[in-house]
Amino acid sequence: MSHMIKAGLVGVTGYTGMELARLMVHHSSMELVRVTSRAEAGKRLADIYPFLHRLPLGELVITRPDPADLAEECDVVFLAVPHKTAMEIAATLLEQGVKVVDLSADFRLNDKSVYEHWYATEHTRAGLLPEAVYGLPELYLDQIMGARLIANPGCYPTSAILGLAPALKAGIVETGDIVIDAKSGASGAGRGAKVGTLFCEVADSFRAYGLPNHRHTPEIEQEISKIAGTGITVSFNTHLLPIDRGILSTIYTRLKGSTSIEEVHDIFTEFYSDKPLVRVLPKGLLPETRHVRGTVFCDIGLVVDQRTNRLVILSAIDNLCRGASGQALMNANLVCGLDIDEGLPMAPMMP
Template identity: 50%
Template sequence: MLNVAIIGATGYTGLELLRILAKHPEVEVSAVTSRKEAGKKVAEIFPFEGKFGELIFEEPAPEKIAQKAELVFLCVPHGAAAKAAKSFLEAGLKVIDLSADFRLKDQSIYETWYKTAHEAPELLPQAVYGLPEIYREEIKRAKLIANPGCYPTASTLPLIPLLKARLIQEESIIIDAKSGVSGAGRSAKLRLIFCEVNEDFCAYNVATHRHTPEIEQVLSEASRKNLKVNFTTHLVPMNRGILATIYAKAKENIDEKTLRSCLVDFYADEVFVKILPEGIFPNTAHVRGTNLCAIGLKFDQRTRRVILVSAIDNLVKGASGQAVQNMNLMAGFPEELALDTRPLFP
């Protein structure tokens, strides 16, 4: 039995971890932390969490947590996560960080995009980017996992096989992505209250979204070139889900059959990536509550442009589900354990 702790357990990702781990046969959640709710039982704040209802929120003291757990999930904001990760690693625990603090390998790029100094730059070389379908073997050996962002997960999984096979023009990539409101976290923000979001649809952080360098880093590794992409994000008035529509120019003499075969073959053995049949494209409703990434493809012969559409649940494959997938790999469990959930519909 693997004992784990959830640091920052009252946010959306922490609660999603509780939901998923409640049915994990090989894991016990031995500690949950929250500075604001310290001293209260989980059931006092979230009565739907039956299995873990008697757990008491506590302060995130690494020495104390190390006596109860072997691995921690960090569900805290960027900046705070780096300092916490350092303390937990020094206490002998493995760390899966759901923030952005260890996703970017270049300290200066992190500090430019996140407008803050990195609190543990010496740990960047040992952090493994936790996209299991691409970095599975490295994840198995890791002590520190940088869990990918939700937008990067939805954006990179469709593109990586085509870039590795050199089927698309690297400089032509445009990513148009939409997210549900839970992607912005659980803290109160005026622009995210019901009256501001309902019946509205807007672009935000145009050409400045912080996930841009993360996407470019992963795609650059796949293509072995220094890639730049156009990445535009939109807020949709729904609770959860991401839909990314991706455009790229095909190289000469490429047809749809070649493109589709590349995706199908690359992900043939992957449990959580589903390439949809010709003419079928994913809905966010079709992956809600699951760890799936569903991908549809169309090749526009007239414009020579490849059109990829991917859908994930931003709280599962885009965050907590992928974190559990990484934990399973690190612990030697079957990768799909506790993650074989069917979509919630409607």
């Protein structure tokens, strides 16, 4: 293992950091050599994550984030810190020659002003936006392989964009009538201590939240507009599921003509024929979040409602894995010249 790629992780204590640690346990060509946290520095990883007890990764000592040290020790660094914090660290690391996969929103939006509008803060590193590559490998494989800064997509956008891409590319749906009804597990709300995400506030209940202005809206619109070749405004609406992991986006579109389910299914299957991490399900089958739990698969089901001439697209991912750290690892693999799925679990946790 003399040629293991060395990776760093800034921000290990949240759910995305925890997920990346989980995934790295099985990676045979990349290893975590640095994990940082201001609050937990000095502890071993197994001290804060007992599930790593008796595993080599559990012995890794958490350090305070130090760009110089990260740059010296790592080939690639994952940023699992809040937006705004990430942009500064990314810039510093890039200056020192390290490749960066940023899991925050800081480099996802091409337009500085759009970012500043939706995130209500100044973008102080907008100079890096042109070179940041949106890390959705099914759309930007080649660019990712040559990039040094990856803007890892948001969880909801990943499910929405992968679900809509084939239909928009083929031009079979109206671009002015798209509704995305998205539902996410509670890990998407983060690991901060808040009353609203206590067990007793989430379990055995269901609610919408964040309507009508979820911050993932412009990210979705940016990417699907590029695919369609025209500016698209979507109605994007989010709900909180009483599950740990998983996003299901039910996407409502209107067919332009009278496209049959067979034709639609062919379009999607063809679009993803050489992209095995997106699974277009057989006709009649609908995705379930558990079928992708713990994996980077995106499962897509298709329904044509002839009564209303709508195409309903159902897109399921694991919000922590494909929607965050798993996709980050896909991107890091690509950036480092490895196979896209190296180290990634292909079998979901069932049941």
